[in-house]
Amino acid sequence: MLTKTLAGAGTDRGPGGPGGGRSRRTPAGLVTPLRGLAGLTGLVALLEVLPRTPLVSADYLPPASKTAEALWRLLAEDAFWTALGDTLTGWGLGLAIAVAAGVVAGIVIGSVPLLRAVTASTIEFLRPIPSVALIPVAVLLYGTDLRSKLLLVVYAAFWQVLVQVLAGMQDVDPVADDTARSYRLGTWGRVRYVMWPTALPYVMTGVRLAATVALVLTITAELVIGAPGLGNQIAVAQTSGAVPRVYALVLVTGVLGVTINLMARAVERRALHWHQSIRREG
Amino acid sequence: MTRTTSTVLTLVRRALLALGLPAVLFAVWWFATAGSTDFYVPPLSTVLGRFGEVWTGERLLSDVVPSLARLAAGYLLAVVAGVGIGLVVGTSRVVRDVLEPVLELFRAIPPPVLVPVIMLFAGIGDTMKVIVIVSGCIWPILLNTVEGVRAVDEVLSDTCRSYGITGPSRLWHLTLRSASPQIVTGMRQALSIAIILMVISEMFAASNGLGFTIVQFQRSFAIPEMWSGVLLLGLLGFVLSLLFRFAENRVLAWYHGLRRAQRNP
Numbered sequence: 001m002l003t004k005t006l007a008g009a010g011t012d013r014g015p016g017g018p019g020g021g022r023s024r025r026t027p028a029g030l031v032t033p034l035r036g037l038a039g040l041t042g043l044v045a046l047l048e049v050l051p052r053t054p055l056v057s058a059d060y061l062p063p064a065s066k067t068a069e070a071l072w073r074l075l076a077e078d079a080f081w082t083a084l085g086d087t088l089t090g091w092g093l094g095l096a097i098a099v100a101a102g103v104v105a106g107i108v109i110g111s112v113p114l115l116r117a118v119t120a121s122t123i124e125f126l127r128p129i130p131s132v133a134l135i136p137v138a139v140l141l142y143g144t145d146l147r148s149k150l151l152l153v154v155y156a157a158f159w160q161v162l163v164q165v166l167a168g169m170q171d172v173d174p175v176a177d178d179t180a181r182s183y184r185l186g187t188w189g190r191v192r193y194v195m196w197p198t199a200l201p202y203v204m205t206g207v208r209l210a211a212t213v214a215l216v217l218t219i220t221a222e223l224v225i226g227a228p229g230l231g232n233q234i235a236v237a238q239t240s241g242a243v244p245r246v247y248a249l250v251l252v253t254g255v256l257g258v259t260i261n262l263m264a265r266a267v268e269r270r271a272l273h274w275h276q277s278i279r280r281e282g
Numbered sequence: 283m284t285r286t287t288s289t290v291l292t293l294v295r296r297a298l299l300a301l302g303l304p305a306v307l308f309a310v311w312w313f314a315t316a317g318s319t320d321f322y323v324p325p326l327s328t329v330l331g332r333f334g335e336v337w338t339g340e341r342l343l344s345d346v347v348p349s350l351a352r353l354a355a356g357y358l359l360a361v362v363a364g365v366g367i368g369l370v371v372g373t374s375r376v377v378r379d380v381l382e383p384v385l386e387l388f389r390a391i392p393p394p395v396l397v398p399v400i401m402l403f404a405g406i407g408d409t410m411k412v413i414v415i416v417s418g419c420i421w422p423i424l425l426n427t428v429e430g431v432r433a434v435d436e437v438l439s440d441t442c443r444s445y446g447i448t449g450p451s452r453l454w455h456l457t458l459r460s461a462s463p464q465i466v467t468g469m470r471q472a473l474s475i476a477i478i479l480m481v482i483s484e485m486f487a488a489s490n491g492l493g494f495t496i497v498q499f500q501r502s503f504a505i506p507e508m509w510s511g512v513l514l515l516g517l518l519g520f521v522l523s524l525l526f527r528f529a530e531n532r533v534l535a536w537y538h539g540l541r542r543a544q545r546n547p
Contacts, residue, residue: 036383039380121299128522130516133481133496133519136496136497136500139500216393219395238401238402246398257391258387261386
C-alpha cells in the first residue's frame with residue numbers, strides 16, 4: 001500500500017509539486033497530457049492518410065478533413081441541436097428516474113435483512129436480462145415516443161444503481177451501527193447518519209455506471225426504434241449514404257460519452273470530498 | 283440427529299427465501315393475465331405454450347444457433363485481442379500515455395452506433411455482426427487489462443526480477459495473474475455489451491438470428507411469439523451470467539480467498 005502511494009506521488013503531482021526526477025525541462029505533470037495529445041493527433045493523421053491509400057476506400061472511411069467539414073455543417077443545423085436535445089432529454093430523465101428508484105429501493109431493501117434475503121434471487125435473475133429484449137415490447141406499447149426510450153433506459157440503469165446501493169448498505173460498520181443504536185437513533189436516524197454516508201461512495205459508482213449505460217440505451221432506442229435523437233440521425237444518414245455525416249455524428253456521440261464520464265467523475269469527487277479515497281488523491 | 287434436522291431446516295429456509303418471491307411473481311403474472319383479452323398482453327399460459335413450439339425444432343438451428351455462434355466468436359476474439367493489446371499497452375508507460383486518450387474516446391462511443399458504420403465496410407452478413415461485437419466489447423477488456431497490468435505489485439515485480447523470472451514465464455505467472463481480477467471485471471462488462479450488440483445488429487439488418495426473429499414477430503403482430511422471444515433473451519442473459527460467475531469463481535478462487543483473509547484477519 002505504502003509503496004503504491006509513494007510511487008504514485010511522483011507521477012500524479014501537478015506542476016506545482018516538487019518535480020519527479022523523470023525529466024528536467026518539462027514539469028512531470030505536463031508529459032502525460034502532451035503524449036496523449038500526440039496520440040490523438042496521430043489518430044487524426046492516420047484517418048486523414050488511410051482513405052487516400054488503396055487499403056481503405058474513401059467511400060467507407062472518408063478522410064478526417066471531410067468528416068470535420070461534415071461536423072462543421074452539422075453544427076450549423078437546427079435539426080442537429082434538436083436531436084441532441086432529444087437525446088439528452090431521454091438520457092437525463094431516464095437516469096434521474098433510475099437513480100431515484102434505485103436509491104429508494106436499495107435503502108428500503110438494504111435496511112431490512114428479511115427483505116434482502118427474499119429479494120436476492122429475484123434481483124440476481126432480473127439484473128442480467130438484457131434490456132434490448134424489451135425493444136419489441138416498447139415499440140408495441142409506446143411506438144417511437146419518449147416513453148419507449150425511457151422504458152429501456154430506466155430498466156438498464158436501475159439495476160446498476162440498485163446493486164451498488166445494496167452493496168453499500170451491506171458495508172456498514174457493525175460497531176458504528178451498534179453505537180448508533182445505543183444512542184437510540186431511530187431507523188431514520190441510522191439510515192441518515194450511518195448507512196447513507198457508508199453507502200454514498202457505492203451510490204456514486206452506481207450513478208457513474210448508470211450514466212454510461214443510460215447513454216448507450218438512449219442511442220440504441222433511437223437507432224433501432226427510430227425515436228427522435230442522435231441515434232436516429234445516424235440511421236437516416238447511413239440510409240441516405242451520407243458517409244462523412246455518419247462519422248461526424250458518431251464522433252459527437254463519442255464526445256458526449258467522454259463528457260458524461262468526466263462530469264460523473266467530477267460529481268463523484270464533489271459529493272465524496274470528505275471520503276478517504278478522494279482525499280488521498282488530492 | 284438434531285444436527286441433521288437443523289441442517290434440513292436451514293436448507294428448507296434458504297430454498298423458501300430463494301424461491302418464494304420468484305414463485306409469487308410468476309403466480310401473479312400467470313393469474314393476472316389468465317383471462318387477458320388485451321391483444322398486447324396475452325395470457326402467460328399461451329406465451330409459455332408457444333415458447334416450446336417456436337424455439338425448438340427448426341428455429342433452434344436456423345436462428346438460435348447462428349446467434350449464439352456469432353456471440354461466441356465475437357466475444358472470444360474481443361477477449362484475446364483486448365488482453366493481448368492491453369498487455370502491450372500496459373507494460374510500457376510511453377505507449378500507455380500516448381494511447382490512453384484515444385482508447386478512452388473509443389470506449390466512450392456508445393457501441394450500438396458502430397452498427398451502421400461497420401455495415402458500410404462489411405455489409406450485413408455474419409462478418410459484420412462479429413466485427414460489431416468485437417469492436418464494441420473490446421474496450422472494457424482492453425482498458426481493464428491496462429489498469430491491471432499497471433497495478434502489478436511492485437514487491438512481487440522486483441522479486442520476480444531478482445529471481446531471474448523474465449519473458450513468457452514472467453508474463454504468465456506475474457503479469458497476467460495479478461491483472462486477472464481486473465481482466466475478469468472487464469470481461470463481465472463486455473459480456474453484457476456483447477449480448478446487446480448481438481441483438482441490435484440482428485434487429486438492424488439481418489436475415490436470421492434471435493433479434494431478427496423477434497422483430498419479425500413484433501412487426502407481424504404475432505404477440506405471444508414475440509413475448510416468448512423476449513423471455514428467451516432474458517433467459518439467455520441470465521444463463522450466460524450464471525456461467526460467467528461459475529467460471530470466475532473457479533479462475534479467481536485464489537483472489538476471493540485472499541480478499542476474505544484480508545477482510546477478517
